Amino acid sequence: MPLRSLNSGWWIVLQIMWRFLFSSGVALLVFYIATQPTRPDISIRIGKFNQFLLEEGVDSHGVSTVFLTCNYSTKVIVDNKSYVFRLHIHPPSIKLFFGPLNFAKAQLYKLIHMISSTGELYASSHESTTFRLKIGIKNQAMYGAGRQMEDMLQSRAGFPLILRMNLISDFRVVWSIINPRYHQNVECLLFLSYNKKHKQATVVKEKCRLVS
Numbered sequence: 244m245p246l247r248s249l250n251s252g253w254w255i256v257l258q259i260m261w262r263f264l265f266s267s268g269v270a271l272l273v274f275y276i277a278t279q280p281t282r283p284d285i286s287i288r289i290g291k292f293n294q295f296l297l298e299e300g301v302d303s304h305g306v307s308t309v310f311l312t313c314n315y316s317t318k319v320i321v322d323n324k325s326y327v328f329r330l331h332i333h334p335p336s337i338k339l340f341f342g343p344l345n346f347a348k349a350q351l352y353k354l355i356h357m358i359s360s361t362g363e364l365y366a367s368s369h370e371s372t373t374f375r376l377k378i379g380i381k382n383q384a385m386y387g388a389g390r391q392m393e394d395m396l397q398s399r400a401g402f403p404l405i406l407r408m409n410l411i412s413d414f415r416v417v418w419s420i421i422n423p424r425y426h427q428n429v430e431c432l433l434f435l436s437y438n439k440k441h442k443q444a445t446v447v448k449e450k451c452r453l454v455s
Contacts, residue, residue, distance in 0.1 A: 269347050273442065280325035280414050283366070285427050285452055289377075290317040291417055295437065295444035309389025311346065313444075314377045315339070318331040321412065323366040330366040333411040337376050340405040344388050350407075366412075386413050401434030401447055428454040 293314045317337070323330040337437050338348035366372035385392060395402045410432075413424040431451040435444040 244333075257291075258454060270337075271420075275416055275421055278325070278327045280323075280423065281327050282425055283324060283330055283412055283427075284322040285410055285429065285445070286320045287406075287429055287431060288318040288320065289406075289431065289433065289446055289449050289451075291446065292435070292444040294442060295435070296442045297385075297389065297396070300382075306386075309385045309393065310382045311385050311389070311392070312383070313347065315347075316375055317349075317378075318373055318375050318405070319408065320371055320373045321366050321410070322366060322371045325414065326369050328414045328416060329368050330412050331415055331419045332364040332366060332372070333413075335365075335376065335408060335410045337378065337406065337408040339378060339403075340407065341388055341403075343394060345383075346383055346385065346388075347378045347380045349378045391414070396435070396444075398439040401436060403442070404433045404435060406431040406433060426455065430454050 259347070262291055292314070294312060298310050298314045299307070301307050302337075319335060319337075321330065321332055323419045335349070338345050339347040364372070364374065392402070410427045410429075412422065412427075415422055429451060431449055433446050434448040436447045437444050
């Protein structure tokens with residue numbers, strides 16, 4: 244076969260491939276623009292403290308302080324507004340603060356609706372997915388904050404806590420070639436009423452806002 248004919252054949256193949264890739268890219272871009280997913284909504288259902296106990300003790304270094312043991316759970320609801328794409332949800336971060344002190348972090352506890360076989364969480368298209376987070380600490384030394392916490396638990400004004408949650412989600416369109424990502428932060432101010440006899444705290448007032 245002449246060299247010129249061979250080169251011409253490869254050039255035709257390259258042209259066909261290039262046109263195919265270009266046409267496919269344009270088609271995918273048009274498809275994405277036409278079905279572009281909107282930012283998902285997230286909300287929190289404030290749960291309850293199954294246990295909230297402050298006890299005086301001594302740490303491993305012999306320092307006298309107050310120790311906190313508590314168990315708290317809350318539900319997070321993610322509303323996927325896209326009619327076409329399912330939403331991938333990254334493991335959320337949720338923390339409890341007393342003033343500037345971050346004394347507890349959350350872990351994924353129980354999925355209410357759906358989790359994939361790969362261990363990743365998704366919200367199906369045009370559906371809401373609810374999952375539960377559980378925060379649990381045992382004998383956490385509070386040091387300087389412990390006394391103040393004890394006093395505020397007994398006050399009528401209520402014991403103030405701040406709950407902060409960070410949630411990252413994304414749509415993986417066309418094998419993740421198009422990957423819009425959303426960072427959302429929620430902050431809640433909680434006021435607790437304490438039952439010393441049953442060692443339980445009840446949320447009597449709450450105010451949540453979307454920070455970003």
